[in-house]
Amino acid sequence: MSFNVIGKSVIRVDGLAKVTGKAVYPQDIYMDGMLYGKTLRSTVPHAYFTLDTSKAEKIEGVVRIFTAKDVPGHNAHGVLFKDHEVFCAQKVRRIGDPLAFVVATSEKIAQKAVEAIEVKYEELPAVFDPVEAMKDEIKVHDGTSNIIYHYKLRKGNIEEGFAKSHVVVENVYKTSMVDHAFLQPEAGIAYVEEDGTIVVCAATQYPHFDQLEIAEAMGVPAEKVKVINPAVGGAFGGREDITLQIHLAIAAVATGGPVKAVYSREESFVAHSKRHPEIIKIKTGADKEGKLLALEAEIIADTGAYASWAINVTRKSGIHVTGPYVIPNVKVDAYAVYTNNPFCGAMRGFGATQVPIATEQQMDMLAEKLGISPVEIRLKNAFTKGSETANGQILTESVPLITCIKKVADALEMA
Amino acid sequence: MKKISLTVNGKLYQVEVEEDMRLLDLLRDKLGFTGVKEGCSEGECGACSVIMDGKLVTSCLIMAFQAEGKEIITIEGLQKEDGTLHPIQQAFLEEGAVQCGFCTPAMVLAAKALLDKNPHPTDEEIKEGISGNLCRCTGYAKIVSSVKKAAEYLNKGGK
């Protein structure tokens, strides 16, 4: 097949605006008479709290301070479970939970007012270790187990698989919680159009979902909300969950807007999701020739205080922990667990990035024990056209894994 | 308030600045040069870089009053009035050095500051020249090759 446009490295259509500095990111929008918002966030990981905004309200230039009682619709959001509060009502579950949003005539005044709000915490015991959290002695969300998801895979006979194995390797791996560190910190501006449409302009990965979440929190039909998504300064999964969108909408409607907010880098770090850290206990067995016979894994993913995409991420870990290999006997248990840590959600690779840290080192260890090369053991087990995954899915086409392995091995002269 | 004068992209500005205002705030909020980006506020990401008296500097680490009498170039000063791109901008486009674009304006300026001083840089010198500009998207490879290509364009007397 020959193509005219497909397969050509055409110049990126948004490139010109970006190399000339004309591309508009949310922080680059300035409107007449705009007000500035700043968020007050929790400084303790688990506590009941009360707020006293009276001193802050008296500061000249403070227009209004919004808290949980000012959320017109549902005080909740979340990509899967609605377990985030727009503003915490009584309880905080992590450091960085939003408590209030100050709107003032200048950023400086808003900041001053945030500092003038008095917060009284009644601290609760907190849990930071996901293994501890699985005992449910301290509950992060009342009335719910901390274990919010359990992925189970059972294929073949795992005991028999290991019994037949000539070599078995077992280890525990730990991956860390990391940040997307996109270059553009969160920013946005909101205003109300003449017909009452609420316009929120912010960098997001999924404008239509933001529209629904804003509408639910505002208690208006989705058609009354418009999300404008200008240039996005990197995302990598970190702009999946709502950060400032609803705060801005509430403030714009109540004050008449426009209201702008720009997060500092420090606030950006606490405001958006993180990559789930995982504890991966894994046992892998192979026969004399290096054919994989069995794999058993237990994965514990710490999702922090909110679920975000935890269920999908953990499922993805469970599905991908086998590596791209044909294995007849597989047993996997993967758990997503609430703790009082920063909340974790989507980040590039989404659960499939963590598990190869374990699986792929296991492969090398098996190869070493068998006296074969890392390349060889991979070629022996790699998926090809027609292979069946541990989930029982048939890979019918477009499976050029062996080509990939051979090409990189050749390039670095690995045999 | 303090009155200062400075030149930005060849134009003289006389402005009143607050004592605690940074050059970054002056350029963005007062003068409207929003191609200057704020990414970290501590001179680490380089997104706010501008060229001041011929040198690449992070405008978040300079107080506005310090810029009295300075000549500043921002990304807005690179494109010619007829729309012709600066050879570095052209090379960035052609080589695919742009992704999210947030680091791009300052990255282009870093390349300019480097090439103004060293018209024939090696790969290592290019990497050093842009080492104060973080990019999370590109892994820098295409940026390095763009700077090389831009050097060729410039040495041939522009494209």
Next chain:
Amino acid sequence: MELKEVIKARTLEEVLDVLDEKGEKAKVIAGGTDLVIQLREGKVNPEVLVDISDVAELCFIKETGDFIEIGAATRFVNIKESPVIGKPFKGLQEAAGHVGSPQIRNLGTVGGNICNASPAADTVPALLALDAVAVIKSKQGTREMPLEDIYIDRGKVKLEPQEILYAVKFLKPQPGQGLGFVKLGLRKALAISTISLAVFVERGENEVIKNIRIGSGALSRFPVREREVEDFVKGKKMDNTVIEEAAEVFGQVLEKRLATRPPVEKDFKPYAIKGVFKEALNKAWQRTK
């Protein structure tokens, strides 16, 4: 305190007048690479800010008699590129070249590096190894003190509110002298030093290490001289055994010094120092030739 007045000084006299009049209320700003952040975070709250970055009298690198003298407002980039400093002391230029990033090197000054008294200041270990002297001025006059003595604690130097660091100076390189510098950071640019080390050596007859001075960064509350190691090496013949033994001594010194520090320091630096020291010493020795 709220910032009420900002002054862009053009002469040293102007600066000294302001400091004399305002005293503790005033703060000198040069490159601003640390101060602007501190101002925003409210960690320093001066009423008056006086900018010395364009005071020409403070920006120089020159030979004066037996000394090389560097003005306090001299940028790192100028040190890095200076023809005055001379090949044997290239280690000082490497130290300046390791500071932050091109942007920081274009802004940051050697005086700021000294006066901020950060433990991880990159140029200070090199200046300590060169036995540099701090030249301090005020309206009342000029005084000098060994750079080593200027530090009181992390972030604190022995300068009166009316005083300003005017310059640092050190003896010009003599035949047989060399300075090596090595920095360990978590990445290759924009790195805060986890260890920085400068070694000055003087080669005597028969490959004897006639003199050695070691300046370290990030191994103490502020940059220091490592005299125990110096004493061990001084007078010995340069060979692999001495290098290895000295590295061991350095490790032991740090084991003791960092015993109560967090694991990232106490379980790392006493061991990593050995490789760093050996490399810095070897570099210095090369330059004596």
Next chain:
Amino acid sequence: MKKRGKGIACIFYGTGYGNGFPDVSRAYAELQPDGKVAIYTGATEVGQGAKTALSQIPAEVLGLTVDDIIFINEDTSITPDAGTAAATRQTYNTGNAIKMAAEELKKELINIAVKELGLNSDAGLEMKDGKIYLKILPDKCITLAQIAAKQSEPLRTFATFTAQTVQIDPETGQGAPYWPYTFSACAVEVEVDTETGQVEIIKAAHAQDVGRAINPKMIEGQMEGGFAMAMGYVLYEDLGLENGRIWNNKLSTYIIPTAMDMPEIQNIIVEDPESTAPYGAKGIGEPVMIPVGPAILNAIYDAVGVRMTEIPVTPMKLLQAIREKEKQGA
């Protein structure tokens, strides 16, 4: 002492929402008065190149250039929902929806051309460079702008694409949780300083299955960016979490790679078209990152013989592991 080692890793990656969840993308294609075609869709440009790759697809369908495609994706009030710019799904999902909308538009345009040109059928009609003409008699020709001028309402088509996955059984995990999968492999050579614990990546080769490459340079850009992010993940990045508090909350303490840390990377694009994908193209945004980390860890082992089971492998952790090994050896 500096020691070198090589490591390899390979991975598979399931794209899309997966697990039977309706993974839907929608798009409009609309003829503009000047003969250009506007695409309306909710797919976000986050820097990955969605606007460009997703313009190349309708340009190919309609015989136009990318300059003739106006891509509108910034405003929810005028664009249909195309799902999230995540899960490596936009090229495949929204690419399919756009391709279908463009093909539908092409069909309508051809039908109009048949009528306007007074032809008996659409046999032998070509659509190229903004014109529809009869191959055997090129003068029988009408431009898209001419067609647009004849419409009372803008000519607009709409398409929806829904990916196919099957929910897994909750007890056994059996099902078809993702489709399609993409594959990649990476090999790296590292140099480890056994005295300071520093790891330097000397060179790397990185192969990515793409189905079909829509824009090779942009794919390379993703691969290089993914490489850098993975390097950060296994060697540098650490939030310094302590009792729920992030201590490294600045870019001066949360260390990501700089240009100077990056090695020479050889990118290898592997094409093996997927029949359900637009022109065979599969998404690659996430998988490009994944094999890099374990390849680095395997290379570290090859260099110094220590298995690093916890990331990031900071100089401190690595030096400790090396010392531990030396102790055991002695």
